Amino acid sequence: MPSRKAMFAGSWYPSESSRCEQQIHEFLSEKAAVLDADPPFCGGIVPHAGWYFSGAIACRVIQLLSEGVPPDVILVFGMHLRPGAAGRIMTEGSWQTPFGEIPIETDLAEALTKRFSFRIETATDFMPDNTIELQLPFIKYFFQDIRIVPIGVSPDSASLDIGAAAVSVAAEMGISVKVLGSTDLTHYGADYGFMPQGKGEKAARWVRDENDRKVIEAMLAMDPERVLHEAASRFNACCSGAVAATINGAKCLGAVRGHTVSYATSYDKSPGESLVGYVGIVF
Numbered sequence: 001m002p003s004r005k006a007m008f009a010g011s012w013y014p015s016e017s018s019r020c021e022q023q024i025h026e027f028l029s030e031k032a033a034v035l036d037a038d039p040p041f042c043g044g045i046v047p048h049a050g051w052y053f054s055g056a057i058a059c060r061v062i063q064l065l066s067e068g069v070p071p072d073v074i075l076v077f078g079m080h081l082r083p084g085a086a087g088r089i090m091t092e093g094s095w096q097t098p099f100g101e102i103p104i105e106t107d108l109a110e111a112l113t114k115r116f117s118f119r120i121e122t123a124t125d126f127m128p129d130n131t132i133e134l135q136l137p138f139i140k141y142f143f144q145d146i147r148i149v150p151i152g153v154s155p156d157s158a159s160l161d162i163g164a165a166a167v168s169v170a171a172e173m174g175i176s177v178k179v180l181g182s183t184d185l186t187h188y189g190a191d192y193g194f195m196p197q198g199k200g201e202k203a204a205r206w207v208r209d210e211n212d213r214k215v216i217e218a219m220l221a222m223d224p225e226r227v228l229h230e231a232a233s234r235f236n237a238c239c240s241g242a243v244a245a246t247i248n249g250a251k252c253l254g255a256v257r258g259h260t261v262s263y264a265t266s267y268d269k270s271p272g273e274s275l276v277g278y279v280g281i282v283f
Contacts (some may be wrong), residue, residue, distance in 0.1 A: 001093040002123035003101050008133050012050040017098040022135050023051060027059040035282070037259050039240060040068030043179040043250035045219060045243055045258075047278035048078065048131045052270060054184070057262045057280040059138050062180070064261065064282050066142035071176040073105045074139060075166050075249060077159075077242040078131030078182040079152030083232075089118040090151035095133070095150065099140040099196040105147040111169050112149070116162055127152075131182040131239055139180075155231060155241040160224050163245030167252040179253065179283075181246030183239035184196065185212045189274025194235055206274055211236045212263070212277040219281055220258040222247050236277070247283070255283035 009015040011049045014023060018205065019081075044061040049053035065074075079088060093111040094101040103263035113120065121127070132150045139146060153159040163179070170177045189195050196207040215236040224244035231240035262281035268273075 001215060003093060003256070004095045004123040004126065006088070006096045006098070006129050006133060007128045007138070009098060012130060012134060012165050013055065013137060015098055020098045021141070023055065024059055024138070024141055027056040028063065030056055032060060033259065033260065033262055035259050037067045039064060041065055041282040042255050043183050043246055043283040044185065045246060045279065045281040046135055047184050047280070048134045048182045049184060049266065049276060049278060051134070053266050054264065054278040057264060057278050058135060061261050061280040061282055062126040062135065062138040062142055065178055065180070070143055070146065071178045073108060073147045073149060073170065073175055073177045074143065075177055075179045076135060076139070076148050076150045077153055077180065077183070077245040078150070078239055078244065079127070079129050080131065080239060081152055081154040083154055083156045085154040087116060087118045087158070088121050089113065089152060090121050090150050093123045094134055095148070097137045097140045099137060100116070102136055102140050103147050105149050105175065108170055108173060108175055109149045112166060115165055131242065135180060135182060144173070151245070153245045154240040155228060157245040161248065163248035164252050167249045177253070178190065178247045179249035181239070181242040182215065183237045183243050185215060185277030186236045187238060187276050191270070191274035199273050204265060207277055208265060208276060212279070216260070216263070216279050219243060219247065219279070220260065222251060222258055222283065223257065224248050250283035252281035258283050
């Protein structure tokens with residue numbers, strides 16, 4: 001079957017497997033937060049900036065998800081879509097990573113297309129988007145024989161239905177799954193046309209302690225409707241639909257609350273007038 005090219009390898013993350021593995025080891029050597037829960041976890045939220053800025057957070061979340069019995073499939077929710085936009089899904093083929101290809105779980109993906117009106121992407125016809133691809137090397141590294149269903153969801157109530165249905169359909173088919181959603185948080189500054197608190201350290205503190213905190217609290221409470229509202233009103237999540245789908249999917253898998261793995265902003269590594277927030281959460 002055709003394989004989708006890794007569009008961001010060599011720029012947002014290394015294109016060579018050896019360099020990716022070295023980077024993963026460096027990420028895992030960083031001091032980790034002490035969680036108030038033990039694995040196994042059934043789902044997670046990860047950022048999707050270049051690995052330099054947020055790779056350590058995503059790496060740690062996906063490593064935590066890999067502890068315990070591995071699932072057959074990981075449902076990966078993401079994509080920068082407008083409210084009301086049609087969802088997107090790959091139903092066949094595979095996706096390239098520096099560690100090898102990850103196959104698509106065709107039967108489950110096709111079953112979902114019978115329930116929802118997705119625009120189907122292929123290995124050669126797709127919208128380039130970093131949200132899902134940036135996670136795939138981590139997924140392949142920690143889940144060597146995994147299959148995926150990559151799903152783009154819009155930031156509206158339909159995302160809740162998609163997240164829950166994806167998990168329930170998988171269960172009906174006898175396919176074990178975990179869920180992963182990708183979003184970055186507040187995009188602040190002149191580069192993004194959003195700077196209600198001026199510039200500098202004061203603005204960075206507001207992003208960290210107020211604006212991002214609001215949506216993180218909604219994620220930890222596993223309140224998908226509140227996540228959607230926060231993102232629409234405070235501009236503190238760029239892919240809230242992916243988060244909402246993941247939360248609803250994790251609820252179907254038995255999760256009752258979230259746990260913060262790590263939080264950071266791009267300002268921490270590169271102070272400037274514009275910055276982005278990142279969080280890692282497990283359910």
